[in-house]
Amino acid sequence: MASSIRVRATANGDITEVQALIQHPMDTGLVKDSKGEVIPAHFIQQLKFECNGKDVFVADWGTAVSKDPYVKFSFKGAKKGDELKISWTDNKGGSDTTTAKIA
Amino acid sequence: MTTTTGPHPTRRLILQGAASVALLGLGNLPFGAMSALAAANDKYPDEAFKLKNEADAIKALYGKAAEPSDKVKLDAPEIAENGGVVPISVTTTLDKVASISFFVAENPFALAASxxxxDGTIPSVANRLKMAKTTNVTAIVEADGKLYSATKEVKVTVGGCGG
Structure with a gap:
């Protein structure tokens, strides 16, 4: 299965800008489907970015994060070619991991 | 999800120490001690995400209140056509930022993301949040042990309940 995570990490001098887009329903558990049954909550709780063995960014998410979440941040101390590891876990125990090379 | 070699080993140690003292001293954990525990660990702040009220959620996450600051720049649209996808970003000129959190006051659960x-990461985050209706959005920046906030109203024409 194709990875649920799409990442673009670009180094510009000392600063690396990271944009990530994840495919996930992010169901709140408050919405009913067409049959009137509640769609159970299903959302990413934690998203982690690691570079060179160090956490560079950790996101804790609730149900208010939009479907197919997007996040952007920047960090210092990495260079072109370094690997960025991205992983998430959701409230149902699902998870995914991918690595991206900093361009 | 817990790494032993975190970015602030000393800070973590101190906080964990404080939290365990609180654990020993009191049979029933009061709110403040619980949030210290949550902030100290890499653990997901489950309790804070379950609170409906913004002030309660801030208290559960940080254990204290925030003061408004013009050094926190919150960028949000004035009118959001689709409450399901509202682009929100925050940047700050404050030093020693440890965390940035987003609260949506009128949502069923106020805490949206934290x-x-x-160290070494720039205190600037962009993301997209859901909003049930027209609401105030608050960004809280934790810098050097203090909390600073910025608030903006977003008018929502179609609610984000549908996701």
Missing amino acids: YRIP
Whole structure:
């Protein structure tokens, strides 16, 4: 299965800008489907970015994060070619991991 | 999800120490001690995400209140056509930022997202949030042990309940 995570990490001098887009329903558990049954909550709780063995960014998410979440941040101390590891876990125990090379 | 070699080993040690003292001293954990525990660990702040009220959620996450600051720049649209996808970003000129959190006051659960900013990461985050209706959005920046906030109203024409 194709990875649920799409990442673009670009180094510009000392600063690396990271944009990530994840495919996930992010169901709140408050919405009913067409049959009137509640769609159970299903959302990413934690998203982690690691570079060179160090956490560079950790996101804790609730149900208010939009479907197919997007996040952007920047960090210092990495260079072109370094690997960025991205992983998430959701409230149902699902998870995914991918690595991206900093361009 | 817990790493032993975190970005602030000393800070973590101190906080964990404080939290365990609180654990020993009191049979029933009061709110403040619980949030210290949550902030100290890499653990997901489950309790804070379950609170409906903004002030309660801030208290559960940080254990204290925030003061408004013009050094926190919150960028949000004035009118959001689709409450399901509202682009929100925050940047700050404050030093020693440890975390940035987003609260949506009128949502069923106020805390939307909380980001930990280790040393070397720039205190600037962009993301997209859901909003049930026209609401105030608050960004809280934790810098050097203090909390600073910025608030903006977003008018929502179609609610975000549908996701």
